[in-house]
Amino acid sequence: MKKYLWMLVAVCFLSACSKDEEEGPYVPWRPGDQTEETIELDKATKVMILTEQSKNRILMIDQPTGKIAWEWKAADSGLSVSEQAWFNTPDEAKPVYNRTCVLVTASGGGVALIRIADKKVLxxxxxxxxxxxxxVLPDKNIVVASSTGNLLSVYVYNEDASYVSKPAFTMPVYSAHNVVWDRTRNCLWTATGAQLLKLSYNGNRTAPELSQVYSYDMGTGNTMAHDLAPVYGEEAMYVTTVEHVYKFDCKTAKFSDVQIFQQKDIKSLSTGPEGYSTIVMRPTSGGSNWWSAEVCDLGGNRLFNRAGYQIYKARWYVENPFGYPEVHTL
Structure with missing residues (x-):
């Protein structure tokens, strides 16, 4: 009888463990994958653009296979050694101009528009x-948000000279971390502190100016805005702060809470068309670090992981109908 009771307890214990495992988070990626393999970009199916800081590079990763479809380093760009240092610690990479180019910023101080086909710095x-x-603004000028500089800077794009020595216009914005163009409302958005600012642009390519139209307050308890990204297929944007994640409806000008596995310290969110998960970047490196080796979805499920990577932001390599027209070329 005692033997039977012990067997019954063991079966119950194993059943409980099995149930816990089944109800745990789904992990659709191979944990601890360390191998870098490549694939042609035109053969990749769902591509993420990563700012990978361990080697100061921009990577395009085919998410289903984890293979590298494209890579850019400043050291391979023809820039001088001193200019290459401007692109240390890359922190943003957006696909622009019908996905023919990537717009990159880096904590080292630089901004660059890179043509994907030949990796030329335009x-x-x-x-x-x-x-x-x-x-990128409608007239091809480029606006940059500098966080510790507390500044938005507008540069006049010059087809004949890739290097532009100084901005044509600057505007003080506290802890400027983000900028998003809104094609429907013909305005520029930037989130700062606990506010979302709506800015007008004069559209004068040679004498550009920005000015504040309105400000929208976020909920109490927010101290520092970080990421701002359009929600694909909607007139809305995701806004992250150190403390919270919101969705801002541009038509109603209202903030709503986002159901996400973690509210704090989200570095970036990115959406795509049907079949694309919302991808999330948050630091997992501990201490005062700000990067992670993995990309996950809104539920915290791992979509990509590579040991040794230091990823800061992740974006889907998709069109941006929120900001740009259907045909969007230089």
Missing amino acids: FYAKPGGNPHSAE
Whole structure:
């Protein structure tokens, strides 16, 4: 009888463990994958753009296979040694111009527009002040947000000279971390502190100016805005702060809470068309570090992981109908 009771207890224990495992988070990626393999970009199916800081590079990863579809380093770009240092610690990479180019910023002080086909640097500058994001404006000018510089800088794009030595316009914005163009409302958005700012742009390519139209307050308890990204297929944006994640409806000008596995310290979110998960970057390196080796979804499920990587932001390599027209070329 005692033997039977012990067997019954063991079966119950094993059943409980099995149930716990079944109800745990789904991990659709291979844990601890360390091998770098490559694939042609035109053969990749779902591509993520990563700012990978361990080797100061921009990577395009085919998410289903984990293979590298494209890579850019400043050291391979023809820039001088001093200019290459501007692109240390890359922190943003956005696909622009119908995905023919990538717009990159780096904490080393630089901003660059890179043509994907041949990796040529079409535009670059050094705003300094820890550039954290950039955006292309309708007239091809480029606006940069510098966080410790507390500044938005607008550069005049020049087809004849890739290097632009100084901005044509600057605007003080506290802890400027992000910029997003809104094609429908013909305005520029930037989140700062606990506010979302709506800015107008004069559209004068040679004498550009930005000015504040309105400010929208986030909930109490927010201290520092970080990421701002369009929600694919909606007139809305995700806004992250140190403390919270919101969705901002541009039509109603209202913030709503986002159901996400972690509210604090989200570095980036990115969405895509049907079949694409919302990808999330948050630090997992501990201490005062700000990077992670993995990309996950809103539920915390791992979508990509590579030992040794130091990923800061991740974006889907998809079109951006929120900001750009269907045909969007240089």
